[in-house]
Every structure is written in structure tokens, then in C-alpha cells.
Amino acid sequence: MNKKRNRLRKTYIVAWTLSCVIAGFIAATMLYPVSAPEAQTSSILPTAPGSFSQLAKKASPSVVNISTVKVIKGRGRAPLPFGPNDPFSDFFERFFRDRIPRDFTQQSLGTGFIIDEDGFILTNNHVVEKTDEIKVTLADKREFTAKIIGRDPKTDLALIRIEPDSPLKPLPLGDSEKLEVGDWVLAIGNPFGLGNTVTAGIVSAKYRQIGAGSYDNFIQTDASINPGNSGGPLLNTAGEVIGINTVIFSKSGGSVGIGFAVPVNMAKDLLPQLKKGRVVRGWLGVMIQGITPDLKNKLHLKDEKGALVGDVPAGGPADKAGIKRGDVIVSFDGKEIKEVKDLPYIVASTPVGKNVKVELVRKGRKTSLQVKVGELEEEEKSQAVSKAQANLGLTVKKITPELARNLGLSETSGLIVVQVENDTAAAKAGLRPGDIIIEIDQVPIKDLEEFHSKIQDYKNGDTVLFLVKRRGSTTYLTLRVLG
Numbered sequence: 001m002n003k004k005r006n007r008l009r010k011t012y013i014v015a016w017t018l019s020c021v022i023a024g025f026i027a028a029t030m031l032y033p034v035s036a037p038e039a040q041t042s043s044i045l046p047t048a049p050g051s052f053s054q055l056a057k058k059a060s061p062s063v064v065n066i067s068t069v070k071v072i073k074g075r076g077r078a079p080l081p082f083g084p085n086d087p088f089s090d091f092f093e094r095f096f097r098d099r100i101p102r103d104f105t106q107q108s109l110g111t112g113f114i115i116d117e118d119g120f121i122l123t124n125n126h127v128v129e130k131t132d133e134i135k136v137t138l139a140d141k142r143e144f145t146a147k148i149i150g151r152d153p154k155t156d157l158a159l160i161r162i163e164p165d166s167p168l169k170p171l172p173l174g175d176s177e178k179l180e181v182g183d184w185v186l187a188i189g190n191p192f193g194l195g196n197t198v199t200a201g202i203v204s205a206k207y208r209q210i211g212a213g214s215y216d217n218f219i220q221t222d223a224s225i226n227p228g229n230s231g232g233p234l235l236n237t238a239g240e241v242i243g244i245n246t247v248i249f250s251k252s253g254g255s256v257g258i259g260f261a262v263p264v265n266m267a268k269d270l271l272p273q274l275k276k277g278r279v280v281r282g283w284l285g286v287m288i289q290g291i292t293p294d295l296k297n298k299l300h301l302k303d304e305k306g307a308l309v310g311d312v313p314a315g316g317p318a319d320k321a322g323i324k325r326g327d328v329i330v331s332f333d334g335k336e337i338k339e340v341k342d343l344p345y346i347v348a349s350t351p352v353g354k355n356v357k358v359e360l361v362r363k364g365r366k367t368s369l370q371v372k373v374g375e376l377e378e379e380e381k382s383q384a385v386s387k388a389q390a391n392l393g394l395t396v397k398k399i400t401p402e403l404a405r406n407l408g409l410s411e412t413s414g415l416i417v418v419q420v421e422n423d424t425a426a427a428k429a430g431l432r433p434g435d436i437i438i439e440i441d442q443v444p445i446k447d448l449e450e451f452h453s454k455i456q457d458y459k460n461g462d463t464v465l466f467l468v469k470r471r472g473s474t475t476y477l478t479l480r481v482l483g
Helices: 002-031 053-062 089-096 264-276 293-298 317-321 342-348 387-392 401-407 425-429 448-455
Strands: 063-072 104-114 120-124 133-137 143-145 147-152 157-161 184-189 197-208 218-221 233-235 241-248 259-263 287-289 307-311 328-332 355-362 365-372 394-398 415-420 436-440 463-470 473-480
Touching: 053 063, 053 184, 053 233, 063 120, 104 184, 120 241, 120 264, 147 264, 157 264, 184 241, 218 241, 241 264, 259 264, 317 365, 328 342, 394 448, 415 425, 425 473, 436 448
Parallel strands: none
Antiparallel strands: 063 104, 063 133, 104 120, 120 157, 133 143, 147 157, 184 197, 184 233, 197 218, 218 259, 233 241, 241 259, 287 307, 307 328, 328 355, 355 365, 394 415, 415 436, 436 463, 463 473
16 A cells, blocks of 8 residues: 555656646746847847858859860970970970970869849959950859950959840949948859859958059958959848959968958949940049158148159140149049049049049149040050061060159150060060160151051061160161061
8 A cells, every 4th residue: 555655656746847847848938939049149249140141042143153265375395394495405395396285275263243134244354354265154053155345454353244044133232332341241252163152251451452553442351262262242241242352362372361352332333334345544644652751741741641743744634734743632523632542543433534623732832723634545455466466476565654764764655575475576586575666667666556557567478677776776677477
């Protein structure tokens, strides 16, 4: 009887304990409902995300992989292991001459992102320039051949297009000016050909100048960016593009946490012109530099704002308007010039032919002038290599005051030879880098247009008479055009 009571007592205790546990669990569930993990927010970071997964899922279909092919034409003798003075040159020439291909195919990878449903894709210029074939692979693995619509080497931006069989999903373009240091950003790209890779980080700095060109204005981020990410989007947490990933700072070639992106506002300003196939920029025609504390005192300036004019090339818009060496430009077309880097971008963004007000400080006194903005000559146009020039095996460049100063030339105009390829007509004629072209077949040559116009008429086997200036003296050279 006692054993039976003990068993009942134990059963009652177990049942009572279990009911308490269940009741407690139900009460806790009612008071604290089970939910998905939340973001680790705080009063300092109230908007810190717990996951970027939804943003990545939404944006990834609009990011594309870009692969390019370029055929490199070989010229003359194959490179020797120990340079041009290789003692075994005869051996290599005899036994390996026919085994080393003269032409080879160079492939590269990059990223781009869709900006409208009709197939326009924004990427970096260096991803697609000088290529023979461009292939675009969408996130769903569909592949298309793309063509270049417009390029801008100065900002390293390019617009390409594919012909999709159905409307595409574009990424929205945000406002990079609203971006703050410390904001979360997401990078999506094709690093090392791995495809659709997502990395996250923050904005490390804005308005970075890294010596890439006249319009440096990069967003710096620590989101992991590697080779192949070029041209991919840098996104804010709203899923808007606020930058185009362009370059990394690295000694090893891999990410070290310092990447740079072109602000999307710069791309938005250029898109209408890129769609037309050509970017036209305003030109003022001045050489400028920043204001140091010593210069501020010497020039009787109130502060270090503005751009100091170091030189004014003759015949340019600034020269015609009366701007002089030593002037400090503090405002252009109503926009304040806080730093020297502000002026080139503001001038470039001004419509060609527009009359603008330029405020400057001259010998301590503030004055203003009216300037008619000129057109900045495109680098590609000024250095265009015609088919005939390529056959000659040399590259020439227009002499500018800045180039003359850098090379120590007494001439400030004309054409200079900047490259001569080995075993070409130019090399065999004795032309050298640094030669200044004065005449072709006794006709004076002053600019690239005259040069191209003259040489395009020559055919295979023709002999061309060059008069060049070299180290202060002139000499005649004969060049036989090769096919």
C-alpha cells in the first residue's frame, strides 16, 4: 500500500513539474515572441544592418560580368630572354623563330551594371578600351555581344550596350553627394573571374585624389575590391548605385582594404554625352596650382582658397579674356573655388561657348572678367593613330606648353615623336623618341591634322622624306613605307 502511494506521489510531482515548465514556456512565448534575428543596433548605430542578404538578392541580377578579347599583333623578332644584347640571340633566332607566335590573344575580365531595361551598361573605360570583342554575361548566365557606345578616358567611364531579348532590370542611380564617411556600402563584382561576388564595408573617405587624372574625385572604401571588380557598382543600403568601383591601392595586386570608386554623380553628368558617343568638355586654358601658406602671405590673400594661375598659354580662352600669370581664381561661373582641384572639373562641366564670369584676386585686389569657354581637345583626337601612322611604326603627339616644360623643350608647338616600335619603317629610318617633326616631303607640319592628312596618301613601298629636329640640330631622314 505504501509503495503504491509513493509511486502516485512521484507521478504527481513529475506531472506538476512538467506542467509548470510548459506553463512557463507558454508564458514566456506570449511575453517574448520568437522572431527572426534582429540587427545589432544601438543608440549610436540605430540603423546598423543585421544582414545584407536582401539587398544582395535585389541588386545582383542587375550586375553583369564582362570579358574582353584583344588580338596583339606581333612585330619582328620575338623577345629574347636576356634582352637585345643576348649572346645567344643567333641560337634563339635559328631554333625558335617559327615556334613563337607573332600574334597572341589577350583576355581580361571586368564588371558592369545595367542602367536601363534596353541594354545600356555602365562600366570602366579601361575594361573595354582597345578590345576586339566584348562579351557580357548576365546573372542568369545569358551571354551577349556588346558594343561600345561612348567612352571617357579622363574619368575612366564607358557606356556599352547589348541587345536583350527581353527587358532588363536596371539599378537605380543614387546621389553620391549625400554619402557620408562611415556609411555602409556594398560592392558586387567579378573578382578574378569568380562572378557575382558580394563584399561590404564603409565609406572610408571622400574626394580622394590619387594622381589618376585631372578629375580625381574618388570615394574611398574598405569593401573588398580586387582585379575584376572594375566597373562594378558600389551601393548604399537603399540599393542605389553611389559609385563605380575603379581602382585599388595594393602592392600585391589583391585587396588591402583601400579601394576607390568614381562618384555616380560624375557618371550621371556624362551619361547624355556618352549616349551620343562623344564627351565634350569646357576649356579655360590655364596652368594652375594650389595656394600654400607662404604663397598666401606673399600674394596678400585672406586665405588659401582658390587656384593660382602659373601660366596662360597664348591664344586660349583665358589669354583672350585677360587672365594673367599670378592671378588667383576664386570663383568660376558663380561656383566658389575652394581648392585647386575644383576648377578643372567645374570648367570641364561648363557648356562650350558659354560666357561666364570669373572672379579673381590680382595683386591683392578682387576683380572679375568675362570668359568665353572653349572646347577641350580630346586626348584621343589629339593622339589619334591613323592606319598609315600605325604602318610607319611611330606615335606622335602634339607639343603643349605643359609637355614642353616637362620634357625641357624650347618649342611650345609642333609635333614630337613619343614612341618608335622595333623593326618598323620608322625604326629603320632612324627616327627616335624626342625627335620633333618639322617637315614631311618638304611640306611644313604644324599639327596632327596636317600630319595625318599628309601620310595617309602614302602606299606600301613609297619613300617619305622627314625633316626632324634632334638635340638642337636638324636632319633629313628617309622612310620607306611597309605594308
